[in-house]
Amino acid sequence: MATSKTAWNAYIEYATTVTDDVHDQLFDQLAEYAGAPTxxxxxxxxxxxxxxxxxxxxxxxxxLEIVGAALRAAHGSAPVAVIEVMSRAERNRRTHAPDIPELTGVPGVAKILNISGAGARKRIASPEFQRHVPVVTVIDDRPVFIADQVKRYAAQRSAGRPRTSTEQ
Structure with missing residues (x-):
């Protein structure tokens, strides 16, 4: 068992509602733990x-004891609905991770592949591109892709024009 202490982030949700005064009281009572009532x-x-x-x-x-004691003092007890505990490093990683990946369309594909817009449209139509970079959605008849997938494809693709269906 480790003897050093790690910083942990705990999110605890209670099956209750409380007043703004209780939020304020717990904010003060849990200041030592950077408490954030919400x-x-x-x-x-x-x-x-x-x-x-x-x-x-x-x-x-x-x-559970730290937050539960503060809640009981300010409001009374309430059942725990959710608890999530993770290292502070993991919390920071999740906080800084994008929820939605960067998306790109034909102009972005052209820029990433360093080709013209017409060249990008041809490349997008190629079976090779479609195998490696699936369309996420279509907006106004324009395909949308995950930019990182296009970048990975660009790093792996062979130079030159895409093969036509008769060259496959």
Whole structure:
């Protein structure tokens, strides 16, 4: 068992609603843990804290006790609906990860592949491109692609024009 302490982020959602005063009280009571009381999208009361613990297995009950005690003092007890605990490093990674990947259309494909717009349209129509870069959606009759897939394709593709269907 590790003896050093890691910083853990805990998100705890309770099956209850609380007043703004309770939010304020818990904000103050949990300041030591960078407590952030909030309202979950479903209307439940939720809190996120950061706490030190040697392992995630020890962080879970500690987080429940810390937040639970503050909630009981300000509002009374409430059942836990959700708990999510992860290392601070993982939380930071998730926070900085884009929710939606960068998308691109024909002009972006042309730029990534360093070819003309007409060349990009021909390349997009090629079976080779379609095998490696699927269309995500079509907007106003224009295909949309995930830019990273186009970049990976560009790094792997052979130079020159795409083969026509008769050359396959």
């Amino acid at each position: 309202t979950a999208p479903n209307g439940n009361f939720a809190v996120e804290i950061t706490l030190p613990a040697p392992t995630v297995e020890l962080a879970i009950p500690a987080a």
